[in-house]
Amino acid sequence: MTMIAPLLLSLAISTAGYSQSELRTLQYAVNSYAYSNALEQFYQNCLQLDPEQYMVKKPDNTRFHNLLQQQLQLEINQFVSSVATNPKLRQRAPDDISLTDCNDHAAYQKVLDRYELELFALEIATPVKVSKQDAASHRKQQQQLAIKSATELLARSKAVAIVSIIDRNSLSTLEQSNFLHPEYKGRYIYRVDQGWRNIPSRYMGMQSYLTEQQYGKGPKSWLLLLDQHNQFLKVFDEAEARVYLNLLGKPEWHFDNQGNLQRR
Secondary structure (H helix, E strand, O other): OOOOHHHHHHHOOOOOOOOHHHHHHHHHHHHHHHHHHHHHHHHHHHHHHOOOOOOOOOOOOHHHHHHHHHHHOOOHHHHHHOHHHOHHHHHOOOOOOOOOOOOOHHHHHHHHHHHHHHHHHHHHOOOOOOOOOOHHHHHHHHHHHHHHHHHHHHHOOOEEEEEEEEEHHHOOHHHHHHHOOOOOOOOEEEEEEEEEEOOOOOEEEOOOOOOHHHHHHOOOEEEEEEOOOOOEEEEEEOOOOHHHHHHHOOOOEEEOOOOOEEEO
């Protein structure tokens, strides 16, 4: 991430010119963001381990996002790229948030309670009007940051593929034994449709198991970035991957309806 750090710092707001009460408001917002991030990451980790065994509730950040608009007049993406990247505010944010055990509901509730306290403090704090860049300039900087990040990650990727999520039972027993690891127990798998650079296996297990409900509600098309060992570097749904697709251009190969590999 060394290529991105200078741009992140250039987007961060300065704390100069704000009153002490306004600085407290900004700090409450950054603290809330720290708890929000920790809860979201914990939820995602437990989801990847076993969504049916670990019934961790997905954190609801609606109140936090509403308070950012109410108290700072910022959308979440504007907050993340400006206030949340301020070094002084980040340094004072909680750094002792520890959530590791998906069965430890007491620890999860403790962090959730602290999150709620920070949100309450933000709610009753002095409203702040954060100085915002011209919308077009801000959007351009965000695009530059996204392109830098995507370029760096693509440079590390040996294979890039657009895949569909399918039910493994649509494959024959022989196909399953040929393509899937014996220990993979998930019902849903990736089917590689088209891509760039190296050609991975036509079918592969997912990085985390999906429940039937998640499969029904989630996107069906994804972009995979794989390293030289065909391990996942990053997985995006197609809507999130637009900047990567723009950089990659037209696919270099695809599988036709009969499963035959066709090169461009």
